[in-house]
Amino acid sequence: MDPTRLPPLIRNRHAAHALRCLSGLAMAQIEAETARLTLAFYCINMLDLLGVLDSKVKESEREDWRQWIWNQQISGVHGAGFRPGPSTAIGGITGNETPNPASHCDQPHLVMTYTALISLSILRDDFGKLDRDGILRCLRAAQKEDGSFTPTPGWGESDVRLVYCAFIISYLLNDWSGFDVPRAIDFVRRCRSYEGGYGQTPGNEAQGGSTYCCVASLALASSTYPEAQLSEAEKERSIRWLTQRQTGGFQGRTEKTQDACYSFWCGAALSILGAGDFVDRKKNSEFLAACQFKFGGIAKFPDETPDPFHSYLSLASLSIYPPDVHEESEDKESWMLPKLDPLVNSRVETAQWAREHVPRKGSVA
Numbered sequence: 001m002d003p004t005r006l007p008p009l010i011r012n013r014h015a016a017h018a019l020r021c022l023s024g025l026a027m028a029q030i031e032a033e034t035a036r037l038t039l040a041f042y043c044i045n046m047l048d049l050l051g052v053l054d055s056k057v058k059e060s061e062r063e064d065w066r067q068w069i070w071n072q073q074i075s076g077v078h079g080a081g082f083r084p085g086p087s088t089a090i091g092g093i094t095g096n097e098t099p100n101p102a103s104h105c106d107q108p109h110l111v112m113t114y115t116a117l118i119s120l121s122i123l124r125d126d127f128g129k130l131d132r133d134g135i136l137r138c139l140r141a142a143q144k145e146d147g148s149f150t151p152t153p154g155w156g157e158s159d160v161r162l163v164y165c166a167f168i169i170s171y172l173l174n175d176w177s178g179f180d181v182p183r184a185i186d187f188v189r190r191c192r193s194y195e196g197g198y199g200q201t202p203g204n205e206a207q208g209g210s211t212y213c214c215v216a217s218l219a220l221a222s223s224t225y226p227e228a229q230l231s232e233a234e235k236e237r238s239i240r241w242l243t244q245r246q247t248g249g250f251q252g253r254t255e256k257t258q259d260a261c262y263s264f265w266c267g268a269a270l271s272i273l274g275a276g277d278f279v280d281r282k283k284n285s286e287f288l289a290a291c292q293f294k295f296g297g298i299a300k301f302p303d304e305t306p307d308p309f310h311s312y313l314s315l316a317s318l319s320i321y322p323p324d325v326h327e328e329s330e331d332k333e334s335w336m337l338p339k340l341d342p343l344v345n346s347r348v349e350t351a352q353w354a355r356e357h358v359p360r361k362g363s364v365a
C-alpha cells in the first residue's frame, strides 16, 4: 500500500478538547446529563491515548477525578455499581448512602460501572473501595429472562450494548458467577443476522456498533464457555460483512454514509476476529483526518461539530490501524499512538492495569 499524505494529527488541540469537555462548566452544559460518567470515560481515555495525562493534568486534579468517580459508586437492594452522575440522585445522596427508591436513575448502571472501571484504571487507582460482590449481585438482578440485561436492575431497554458491559465487567472481575452466562450467549447468538453482522436485539438489522458488542462479548467469554466460540464459517461471514462496511471510513449499516465512530466499531471487531489486514488503513486515516475540527476534537463527518465520543473512537481506530504516513507529510510522527486493546477498549497498558488491580475472584478484599 502506498504511504498516505496526511495533515498533522492536531494532538494538542484534541487534548484541549477533552480537557474542555471534562471541565465542570462544560460538563454541566452537556445535554446527556444522565451519562456524565460515560462522557468522562471518553475524555480521560482520549488523554490516555494522546499520552498527556501526566503532563497536562496535575496529580491533585487526577485525584479529584478519582474521588468524583468513586462518589458515583452506590449500593442498594439490587446490588452495587456506579451511577451516571450526582444529579440522578433525587434528594441529593452521595457516596454509599442508600439510593432513592423513587428514582430509577439513581441505581447502579451497567454502562457506568464498566466506564468507571476503565476510567479508574487509566487514573491508576488501586480499587480498594470497589464493592465487588455488590456488582456481581447487580449483574444478576439486571439480567432478563431472555438472557439480555437492562441498564439498571429492572428498568430500561435491553440490548447487546448491555450484554457487552456485563461481559467485560465479569472479565475484569475474573468472575462469571454473577449471571446465567449460557443464556446471555444464546441472546447474542440470536442477534446474529443472515449476513454475519449483529443487530441490537434479535431480528433487528445488523449494525456496526452492535456487531462490535457481540463479537467482543463472545471473545471475552470464549475461553470459559466453548459455546461462545464462533465457527470458521461464522467468522468468515462476519469478516465479509464488516469489511464491506468500509467505503473510505466505515458506515454503520448497509447503504449508510460513513461515520467516524464506525472506524472503531467495525475496525475493532475485525481486529478481534483476526482480520485487521483487511482494513484499508490509508483510506481510514484519510477519512478521519478530514473529520478533524480545526479547533480540536474529531467529528462524525467532515465539517461537523466534534464531540468526545467520536473524538475518542477515531483515535482508538487510528491506534489499532496506524497509517503509513508519507515521508513528506508535515509532522508525520503526530499519527503515532500507543496500542489499543480492542476487547477492553483502552490502551494496552491500561487494560493490563485493570486486569491486575480490579479485585479478581479469589483475591482478598
Ligand SMILES: [Zn+2]
Residues within 6 Å of the ligand: 259, 260, 261, 262, 300, 310
Ligand atoms: Zn457515529
